[in-house]
Amino acid sequence: MGLLFHDHLHDEFGTWPLAYIPYGGADFGEIAAVARQVGDGDDGDFYRAWVETGDRLVAEAESCATAGHDDSARELFLRASAYYATAYHPLYGSPVDPRLIAAFDKQVAAFEAGLAIGDTPVKVARIPFEDTTLPGYLMPAPGHENSVRPLIVLTNGYDATITDMYFASAVAALRRGYHCLLFDGPGQGEVLYKQKMPMRPDWEVVVRAVIDHATASPIVDPERIVLSGWSLGGYLAPRAASGEHRLAAVVADPGQWSVAAGTRALGAAFGLSPEVLDDPFSMSAQDADTIMAAVQSDPSLRWKIVARGFWVNGVSDIRELFAEMNAYTLDEVGERISCPVVVTAAESDALARGAGTFGDRLGDKVTLIPFTDVEGAGGHCEMGNRTLLNRRVLDRLDELLARTP
Structure with missing residues (x-):
């Protein structure tokens, strides 16, 4: 498919909501209209076009709610939240851009307004975690509001928020x-943007608090709790399962045994020795400058490594980032995973290259589900055909949980 947005990075961010169309999170005409509005514009124009679209949908939602059209109001509020979430991606970075916070506040308000409407209103919860709380939403399956059912806990990666997970995964699972x-946990959404808490590799600590919260609900079957992670969550979810054993299954989309391996490969491509990769703080100033010059000259790399990578991980230079990433591996702990693992591997997703390691290390605990370019599902997190991903993964979870007492 050709570019909808003129700028490649804008196109990457702006076409992400295409995956949400089957689940009510976007419509093609609205995305195309935003793209035309942005034209050759800059990040500020991209931001304004999405926020204005979100504002228009919220105004319509409020009119619908006043007129008693609850279904339309709910749909419009929720869709607006996805558009606000899209608006601020190019503004990632530290210090936090006030426009990002403004759009995020609108996103949360629209999301919660939508969830509050209808037969099964969903309230935001605060999940106690260390000396703070995490935002959480327990959503009952429609028609099973008071029934004890299996629970899927959804965990994000680097740059999505709760709204994204709702449309990408939750709607299909709820149905x-x-x-x-x-x-959202450390390094994600509100916890990053407002609480300024960076990402951490020991995701079992985070998920333990979330499972404690979940099992307190009378509608959750404590024997059938699944943890599903996408993007960097394809590392975080199995990492959590290595230390939190109340899970009936874990989904890694895509499976990443070692994020560190990818960072080390990048460093090796720049000529760094294995010794420097083991101890990134020993990197020479010349090597650090060479890497950063290459990163800064590529808008996509600059966004991923500086705007996002430095900010999310709470670091300020390339040495610190490489050192931090060395902790993101299952090498010492992966064999402690005791539940079944469902691993996805999309053909053209660079993050999925090591997905086969799960089967090599964990044997028949692992179900590997491949996705291909021919199916339109070969890209990162199968975003070109998210319905296919959800069908295959949920079918496998149906099978696994049917065997659980």
Whole structure:
């Protein structure tokens, strides 16, 4: 498919909501209209076009609510939240851009307004975690509001938020009869943007608090709790399962045994020795400058490594980032995973290259589900055909949980 947005990075961010169309999170005409509005514009124009679209939908939602058209109001509020979430991606970075916070506040308000409407209103919860709380939403499956059902806990990666997980995963799971719990942890959404808490590799500590919260609900079957992670969550979810054993299954989309391996490969491509990769703080100033010059000259790399990578991980230079990433591996702990693992591997997703390691290390605990370019599902997190991903993964979870007492 050709570019909808003129700028390649804008196109990457702006076409992400295409995956949400089957689940009510976007419509093609609206995305195309935003792209035309942005034209050859800059990040500020991209931001304004999405926020204005979100504002228009919210105004319409409020009119619908006043007129008693609850279904339309809910749909419009929720869709607006996805558009606000799209608006600020180019503004990632530290210090936090006030426009990002403004759009995020609108996103949360629209999301919660939508969830509050209808037969099964969903309230935001605060999940106690260390000396703070995490935002969480326990969503009952429609028609099973008071029934004890299996629960899918959804965990994000680097740059999505609860709204994204709702449309990418939760709507499909809720329709299938699963209750869903959505949360953002350190380095994600509100916890990063407002609490300024960076990402951490020991995700079992985070998920332990989330499972404690989930099992307190009378509608959650404590024997059938699944943790599903996408993007960097394809590392975080299995990492959590290595230390939190109340999970009936874990989904890694895509499976990443070692994020560190990818960072080390990048460093090796720049000529760094294995010794420097083991101890990135020993990197020479010349090597650090060479890497940063290459990163700064490529808008996509600059966004991923500086704007996002430095900010999310709470670091300020390339040495610190490489050192931090060395902790993101399952090498010492992966064999402690005791539940079944569902691993996805999309053909053209660079993050999926090591997905086969799960089967090599964990044997028949692992179900590997491949996705291909021919199916339109070969890209990162199968975003070109998210319905296919959800069908295959949920079918496998149906099978696994049917065997659980």
